[in-house]
Amino acid sequence: MERLERIWLSIWDRCCSARFLQWGLGAILAWLLVALVLGMFWSSTPDGFDVRNQAELQTDGKPVIGTHTAGTLIHMTETLLDKPGGYLSNDMFPPGLWLDNMPAWEFGVLVQVRDMSRAMRKSFSRSQSQSTEDPALAKAEPLLHFDHRNWILPSSEREYRKALKLLRDYRDRLGDTSQPNAQFYARADNLRDWLGDVSTRLGSLSQRLSASVGQRRINTDLAGDSAGRQSTAADGEMEVKTPWLEIDNVFYEARGTSWALIHLLEAVEQDFGEALDKKNARASLRQIIRELEATQSTVWSPMILNGTEFGFLANHSLVMASYISRANAAIIDLRDLLSQG
Structure with a gap:
């Protein structure tokens, strides 16, 4: 009798082990399938948008000179952060960790956001080289130049959202005729x-x-160098x-x-x-x-x-x-x- 019980217990243990293994494999396959679908969805690049429509939406239908550029810069930054999957360049977990095309796309957009924010700070918002720079743009530009792959303490998204608040402040002051301290030349x-x-x-x-x-x-690294430092190499x-x-x-x-x-x-x-x-x-x-x-x-x-x-x-x-x-x-x-x- 004891021998028969041991046999049944052995069979039961094996069945449980096999069933646990099947459930584990099934769960892994299901997770991989979901990750694959999410990865394909997140890798779809965002559609374009109407620049004039965005400027009207952001200024309650009263755009002025400069609000199209500022509004476009703001909306592009929002798209980076809020598109399907969010900002993926600093993801540390799948499926974002496996994706490389979308982070590359994000970096291309981010470089242009950075260049435009710098142009707005040093040129567009100043009448001449000796004039004072806009305080909001002066703070926003370095925040947008924060490391795009940093994921914690602080994360890239956190710094970029701080920059967004400052850009919105500049846009709002630009459209408010009662506040002449924001300009766009x-x-x-x-x-x-x-x-x-x-x-x-x-x-x-x-x-x-x-x-x-x-x-x-x-x-051609030294092309046009008048100092004569070009070597035969x-x-x-x-x-x-x-x-x-x-x-x-x-x-x-x-x-x-x-x-x-x-x-x-x-x-x-x-x-x-x-x-x-x-x-x-x-x-x-x-x-x-x-x-x-x-x-x-x-x-x-x-x-x-x-x-x-x-x-x-x-x-x-x-x-x-x-x-x-x-x-x-x-x-x-x-x-x-x-x-x-």
Whole structure:
């Protein structure tokens, strides 16, 4: 009898162990499936938005010069923080930990947010170099330059939300005629300075995208150095190639940069309209926007393809580089146009 009981107990233990194992595996598979679906949903880039509509919503239908640019900057920052999945660049747990395309997109947008906040602080909100900077913008810019991957004590999101409050304060004072201490100077020279930063960013992105297939380049690091410090090594060629695992990251960073610039340029067209019309430059600005809009076309492939220049497979990075290079060339022409008397 005791032997029979031991046999039944042994069988029961084995069944329980097998059932526990099945439940454990089932739970893991279910979690992985949910994480996969969430990851796909979170990796969808946000849609564009109407700049003029945002300015009207944020100012109760009474936008003034500067509120389009400030409102666009605010809404882009809000999109970074509040889109599906939230801000993913500093996630420490799955599925956000596994995703790399969306964090790259976020960084591209964040760089443009930082550049515009700096332009607003040092140029757009000041009448001249000796004038006092706006106190809210002076505090907001360094907060936006906080490490984008910091997840605790303090987190990146916390610092960016502090910056948002300060940007909203500047926007509200800008639209309040009873508070003349907030200004926005929509001059051609201010716009030209910001476009110089944009051109530099796009030029770097174009080079990084083109390096997806590997290139032999002349080392131009010391080009134009009058001190005669160029060595024979600097005059030679070097091999430049983006690591395979970083190709899609560079692509999505460029895509995020372009998404941000489309909206910022549309806002600039509204706020700097008078300066653009005086220089006959509005059409040039619109052409830049059209070139950048092409970078937002749907990617039908499940992955970023990296074929050779004239090979059988497409190379998405080279296509992106082509659009960005054309936009950058148009920006250079626009800056020349704005510098003319």
